[in-house]
Amino acid sequence: MGTSDGEGRVAAAADLGSTSVHLLVARIVDHRVEALIDESVFLGLGEAVEERGVLGSEGRESLVDALAHYAWTCRQAAAVSITFVGTEPLRRLADAARIVDEVQEATGVPLHVLSHEEEAYLTLVGVMEGRPVDREVLVVDIGGGSSEFVSIGPDRRAEAAGVRVGATLLTGQLVAGDPPTAAELEALRRAARQAVAGAPDAHPAEVVLVGGTASNLLKVVPGGPVSRRLGPSDLDAAFRIVAGDVADAIAASHGVKPGRARILGAGAAIVGAILERYGTEEVRVSESGIREGAVLAVSHAGAGWRDRLENLAHGWVGPD
Numbered sequence: 001m002g003t004s005d006g007e008g009r010v011a012a013a014a015d016l017g018s019t020s021v022h023l024l025v026a027r028i029v030d031h032r033v034e035a036l037i038d039e040s041v042f043l044g045l046g047e048a049v050e051e052r053g054v055l056g057s058e059g060r061e062s063l064v065d066a067l068a069h070y071a072w073t074c075r076q077a078a079a080v081s082i083t084f085v086g087t088e089p090l091r092r093l094a095d096a097a098r099i100v101d102e103v104q105e106a107t108g109v110p111l112h113v114l115s116h117e118e119e120a121y122l123t124l125v126g127v128m129e130g131r132p133v134d135r136e137v138l139v140v141d142i143g144g145g146s147s148e149f150v151s152i153g154p155d156r157r158a159e160a161a162g163v164r165v166g167a168t169l170l171t172g173q174l175v176a177g178d179p180p181t182a183a184e185l186e187a188l189r190r191a192a193r194q195a196v197a198g199a200p201d202a203h204p205a206e207v208v209l210v211g212g213t214a215s216n217l218l219k220v221v222p223g224g225p226v227s228r229r230l231g232p233s234d235l236d237a238a239f240r241i242v243a244g245d246v247a248d249a250i251a252a253s254h255g256v257k258p259g260r261a262r263i264l265g266a267g268a269a270i271v272g273a274i275l276e277r278y279g280t281e282e283v284r285v286s287e288s289g290i291r292e293g294a295v296l297a298v299s300h301a302g303a304g305w306r307d308r309l310e311n312l313a314h315g316w317v318g319p320d
Helices: 045-051 056-076 088-092 096-107 114-128 166-173 181-197 211-221 234-243 246-254 259-264 262-279 289-312
Strands: 011-017 021-029 032-041 081-086 109-114 137-142 147-153 156-161 206-210 283-285
Touching: 011 056, 011 156, 011 211, 011 289, 021 056, 021 289, 032 289, 045 056, 045 088, 045 166, 056 081, 056 096, 081 088, 081 096, 081 246, 081 289, 088 096, 088 109, 096 206, 096 259, 114 137, 114 147, 114 156, 114 206, 114 289, 137 262, 166 181, 166 262, 181 234, 181 262, 211 234, 211 246, 211 259, 211 262, 234 246, 246 259, 262 283
Parallel strands: 011 081, 081 109, 137 206, 206 283
Antiparallel strands: 011 021, 021 032, 137 147, 147 156
């Protein structure tokens, strides 16, 4: 690719996560990703992993149909690149290879099944927008079935690791009630602390959260969409909301999808465990993440973007 990094061009990326399959079509302007289309569909890939270990023919058909529609949408928007990436469920589904083949055949777009490290690096690229790293930063993508931790500093390489803790996973394991009981919420807190205790050591100047779990928590706490930060008092508010009403009512009141509303308690528990683990008073929630990272990485590095991900995580955008 040229030095323009595809400036002004339209590019697209979709990621297949445990909770949803999410599409971003965007224009790159001054190395920033400006969303043109941002939509998602709840397909429950994480539930398929936990319940059956395979997606199965009906599930594959639904997924392929969704991605075929996304590919059509991207082409209608004149996207010069379309990137499909699979995360935790694709790493674990027994029929993942068949999914990859069927997606390629139906859409003409390769489906890249990312490692934990690749997923974390792409997320970091999305958060930093290609800028050089000038401080110690920890970025955490809280997913449905796992969470990706990547830490980086000005003078050290990015270090990435996946931790088997996610909002959908914990909810499925520990919550039966709607709303969850006090005992179930406490069980979520305990399980989150135990899992996050195994996250990589880091001493970040800033902790940044990305992904639907964190973004939806912002929607339910007072002032969240404005501050884009979460601290202990915000999490207490989230727990009160989750304990006080059924998921459908929370969804209707706060503008979140019912499937997302059901896992808010687990999400709050995981965020609380991250605050404790890294001794920080608050975390910032970024709107950018893996999809923005994919758009930028492909626009900058072209077809060889996966081979260059670790270097891309350190940034490439020069001073203005």
